[in-house]
Structures are given as structure tokens and as C-alpha cells.
Amino acid sequence: SKKPVRVAVTGAAGQIGYALLFRIASGEMLGKDQPVILQLLELPIEKALEALRGVMMELEDCAFPLLAGMEAHSDPMTAFKDTDYALLVGARPRGPGMERADLLAANAQIFTAQGKALNAVASRDVKVLVVGNPANTNAYIAMKSAPDLKPGNFTAMLRLDHNRAASQIAAKTGKPVSAIKKLAVWGNHSPTMYADYRFATIDGASVKDTINDQAWNKDVFLPTVGKRGAAIIAARGVSSAASAANAAIDHMRDWALGTHGEWVTMGVPSNGEYGIPKDVMFGFPVTCENGEYKIVEGLPIDEFSQACIDKTLAELIGERDAVQDLL
Numbered sequence: 429s430k431k432p433v434r435v436a437v438t439g440a441a442g443q444i445g446y447a448l449l450f451r452i453a454s455g456e457m458l459g460k461d462q463p464v465i466l467q468l469l470e471l472p473i474e475k476a477l478e479a480l481r482g483v484m485m486e487l488e489d490c491a492f493p494l495l496a497g498m499e500a501h502s503d504p505m506t507a508f509k510d511t512d513y514a515l516l517v518g519a520r521p522r523g524p525g526m527e528r529a530d531l532l533a534a535n536a537q538i539f540t541a542q543g544k545a546l547n548a549v550a551s552r553d554v555k556v557l558v559v560g561n562p563a564n565t566n567a568y569i570a571m572k573s574a575p576d577l578k579p580g581n582f583t584a585m586l587r588l589d590h591n592r593a594a595s596q597i598a599a600k601t602g603k604p605v606s607a608i609k610k611l612a613v614w615g616n617h618s619p620t621m622y623a624d625y626r627f628a629t630i631d632g633a634s635v636k637d638t639i640n641d642q643a644w645n646k647d648v649f650l651p652t653v654g655k656r657g658a659a660i661i662a663a664r665g666v667s668s669a670a671s672a673a674n675a676a677i678d679h680m681r682d683w684a685l686g687t688h689g690e691w692v693t694m695g696v697p698s699n700g701e702y703g704i705p706k707d708v709m710f711g712f713p714v715t716c717e718n719g720e721y722k723i724v725e726g727l728p729i730d731e732f733s734q735a736c737i738d739k740t741l742a743e744l745i746g747e748r749d750a751v752q753d754l755l
């Protein structure tokens with residue numbers, strides 16, 4: 429049987445953590461033949477660590493055959509030791525009266541420390557997924573704080589936006605989500621993201637031609653996907669957690685085990701593709717093979733799409749510039 433791999437999860441006692449850990453331990457992320465050791469990080473405060481102890485008791489009580497070990501940590505330097513996968517979920521939420529700049533600064537502190545810890549102690553091939561918001565900029569900060577790791581080890585989660593877009597298209601066309609291929613979401617995990625179905629097919633037919641309604645794209649589809657997070661908060665009173673955890677599982681599984689030629693969306697550092705400045709952590713269509721992702725290149729960008737990409741890029745550049753001095 430396979431040697432266990434180490435999976436670090438931060439914010440492990442939070443609501444995404446609660447929807448995520450059991451699925452990792454049951455083999456849904458890395459395969460039903462891959463044992464895992466969970467290295468769980470929480471804030472060094474009694475309430476958070478006590479809640480984490482409760483979650484670990486429940487994990488024990490599941491008696492998962494693939495759960496080869498479990499550790500609780502309050503310091504990233506021990507939590508990330510030798511870790512092969514790191515899901516950075518914990519982040520500082522916006523509090524009452526907190527300005528955007530304060531939010532960016534508080535998270536810059538967290539992700540600088542975590543990037544440095546990954547740089548110092550994680551596996552050299554660690555695959556890092558940042559879920560905690562602002563996810564793209566937090567991933568950028570962690571990457572910049574880890575100069576000894578390859579930039580491509582760091583990614584941000586755009587998969588929830590991708591999955592939301594796929595479901596909206598499935599509902600509109602009356603086809604199953606599994607029939608949809610070649611969907612892309614460009615840019616920031618924020619309402620400015622650009623979900624793009626120009627290349628998508630559904631049962632082999634063009635989604636764009638099947639829907640044939642640019643007003644629906646612009647006035648219904650894009651705002652629905654962009655504001656979905658807010659709609660869930662309005663309905664549930666708390667932010668999306670199960671769907672976010674599900675997207676994190678999808679992202680890591682596809683990165684580790686491959687997409688067999690199919691496109692998925694990942695936030696990854698640009699190498700200049702599509703005119704996105706180098707190192708900006710941007711949502712791109714990618715394929716994955718042998719544990720590596722590859723950006724889908726050479727897609728034509730029309731005027732409407734360019735305007736959407738420019739807008740989400742401008743937001744990301746603004747976030748990057750706001751944290752530059754803190755790195």
C-alpha cells in the first residue's frame with residue numbers, strides 16, 4: 429500500500445474546515461488508495477484549539493481507514509513540517525468598521541508568516557492552495573514570502589466560481605453539468621471574476637451558440653456567478669462553506685491526479701500569458717497532468733472579454749500594490 433502523505437489545513441476548526449477534513453480523510457481528495465496524515469493549524473487561542481480538539485475527536489470516531497495520523501498545531505513552523513499539500517483556509521475576516529486596507533494588511537501578516545514557514549519546513553514539492561480571502565492576493569503574498577519554493581507551488585481557489593458557472597449553464601441549457609467542457613474563469617476570486625463560456629461545449633455543441641443570448645450572459649449569468657457568495661450569505665446568514673470545501677477538494681484532486689485533458693480553473697502565478705503581468709495570481713483555464721498544471725494558451729480574446737479581463741486585473745493590481753510595502 430502507498431506511503432502516507434502529509435496534508436496541512438489551516439483554519440481547521442472553522443466552517444470550511446468542518447466540511448473539508450472528513451472528505452480529505454475519506455480519500456475524496458487524493459484517492460481511495462492514498463493514506464493521509466492531517467496537520468491541522470488553528471490560532472493559538474483556547475477557544476479555537478478547543479474547537480479543533482472536538483473536530484479531531486469526530487475524525488477519530490469516523491475510523492477512516494486512510495487516516496494514518498492527525499496532529500494539532502498553533503504554529504505554522506510545526507504545522508507545515510514536511511507537508512506535501514497545504515490548504516490555507518484560515519484568514520482574517522473583515523470586522524465591523526474595518527477598511528479594505530486594514531483587511532489586506534491583517535492578512536498580509538498571516539500569509540507572510542505562513543509563506544515563510546512553508547519556505548522553511550514544507551516538502552520542496554508542496555502544493556499550496558489558498559482559500560482564505562482575499563485568496564488571490566493572500567496566495568501572492570505567501571508565494572513572495574517563499575523564495576526557495578517554485579512560484580508554481582502556490583495557487584488560489586477560483587474553482588468555486590468555475591463550479592458555480594458550470595451549474596448556471598447546466599440549468600440554462602437543461603443539460604447535466606458533467607456534459608460541460610472547456611469552461612474558464614479569468615481573474616480574481618471576487619465579483620469582478622470573468623466566467624467565460626465562449627469556448628465551452630455541452631455534449632459537444634457550442635454553449636455560446638446553444639444559449640445564443642449575449643444579454644443573458646452580461647445581465648444574468650455574470651452577475652449571478654459574481655454575486656453568488658453574497659446571495660448565499662443573505663440566505664444562510666453565514667458564508668458558503670460546503671461548496672467552498674467541495675471546490676477545494678476538486679482543485680487539489682485535479683492538480684494531484686490530473687484532468688485527463690479537460691480544462692479546470694485555477695488561480696496561478698502568471699508568466700505573462702494573455703498579457704497578465706508576471707507573478708500576478710490570476711484565474712486561468714488550465715489542464716493538469718503528472719502533478720503539474722499548464723495554462724491553456726492561445727485562446728482568442730474578443731473586445732468584451734478583454735474589457736472584463738482588464739477590470740478584474742486592475743482590481744488585483746490594486747491589491748498587489750496595497751500590500752507591496754508589507755512584503
Ligand code: NAI
Binds near residue numbers: 442521585669
Ligand atoms: P471561519 O471563520 O468559520 O473559520 C476560519 C478559521 O480560521 C477559524 O477557526 C479561525 O480561528 C482560523 N484562523 C484564522 N486565522 C488563522 C491563522 N492565522 N492561522 C490558523 N487559523 C486561523 O471561516 P470559513 O467560513 O471557514 O472561511 C474561511 C476563509 O475562506 C474566509 O477567509 C472566507 O472568506 C474564505 N472563502 C473563500 C472562498 C473561495 O472561493 N476562495 C469561498 C468561501 C470562503
